[in-house]
Amino acid sequence: MTSSDLEQLAELELQKEEEDDEGDEGDEGDEGPSVPLRSGSDSSHPFHDVAQHGIIQVSGDDRYGRKLITFSSCCLPPSHQLNHRRLLEYLRFTLDQLVETDYILVYFHFGLSSSNKPSVSWLRDAYAEFHRKYKKNLKTLYVVHPTNFIRIVWNIFKPLISHKFGKKLTYINYLTELGEHLNYEQLIVPPAVLRHDEKLRLAQTGGPAPSVKTPPPRPPLPTQQFGVSLQYIREKNREATIPPVMQQTVSYLTQKGLRTEGLFRRSARVQLIKDVQKLYNLGKPVNFDDYADVHVPAVILKTFLREMPEPLLTFSVYGPVQELLRVESSLRVSRCKQMMENLPEHNFIVAKFLMSFLHSVSQHSLVNRMSSSNLACVFGVNLVRPLGGAVVLPDLIPINTFTEILVEHFHTVFGSRCPPDP
Known part of the structure; x- marks a missing residue:
């Protein structure tokens, strides 16, 4: 299939996913931003127009010293309300503060729709603009709740992506799986993503979803050094x-x-x-x-x-x-x-x-x-x-x-x- 055919197929898949989800999250639109920024009202922020939506978040370090960056599709407003060029500049602005250290990128796919998604050409531009210094220290790209749309887009990009970078991609079907890879408690997970994960778990098991939180720790040893006061x-x-x-x-x-x-x-x-x-x-x-x-x-x-x-x-x-x-x-x-x-x-x-x-x-x-x-x-x-x-x-x-x-x-x-x- 040509790149154009794949793009059309991706769009059809996205529309199908929207139809499947229609009504499941129908009351979310009244909630406002899924992840309101604590400092979102600060209009002096150089990217206030983008930052106020909470799309990109830095969640401190994971337990092994790597910065955690999240990108939440459900926080993307309709495309006519967001300048995607500014979004790209904001992502680069964020990475510039962290790019010299090892970091992890977590992409929450749920919430991407025909009305808010960036174009495929924008994605190409984004990948092209993020040269080696940004890709070198990215240790893992976690894609949470992947769909056929994601897999089709990945095929579009395969000719552009190095084998080394491709090995950094990890699909995560449920949040419990994400907790097996990194310090889940450090992450800022949008409520809409939590609800979607619950729905997927119910569909899979027919019962309530297990908690992603770890059980209470055992009493510390007298010799304990980590995790104690x-x-x-x-x-x-x-x-x-x-x-x-x-x-x-x-x-x-x-x-x-x-x-x-x-x-x-x-x-x-x-x-x-x-x-x-x-x-x-x-x-x-x-x-x-x-x-x-x-x-x-x-x-x-x-x-x-x-x-x-x-x-x-x-x-x-x-x-x-x-x-x-x-x-x-x-x-x-x-x-x-x-x-x-x-x-x-x-x-x-x-x-x-x-x-x-x-x-x-x-x-x-x-x-x-x-x-x-x-x-x-x-x-x-x-x-x-x-x-x-x-x-x-x-x-x-x-x-x-x-x-x-x-x-x-x-x-x-x-x-x-x-x-x-x-």
């Missing part, structure tokens, strides 16, 4: 002011990683990280020389911070951090200093230890390419997050600004309240 680790490791995972990874990276280009930007093999976590949680020794990869301790450090039930800088800083951009530039360092001085004593000590190390990393940025700005993009969402919610895209800018100040102005921010160094 700072206080728990301190109680079980009375001789250690700094959590052992942080002490050992920072010590190793200080000795052998400061001059590694792209430190903290690369991920490591998932199973390898699981194995190291298991060793730590069982209280067994870890020798990073055994792995011959400086990115392993780097990922372990990020994973440790990310899995803390309450972030190192506590939930209390999230609100003040979101207000930081409203503070005059000349006053932001002192505002950040004030926030740090209000931390509990132990959190302050550990935060000072971490930021001292990250400041040292930034001092080698001519070699390792990890400036305070780049480090902020990596660590920000691991240190600051809201209680009971995910970090959405507009919130990243103040979080990254705040973290950059902590790293770049370390001596000023942590200079006056000076507990003994560990």
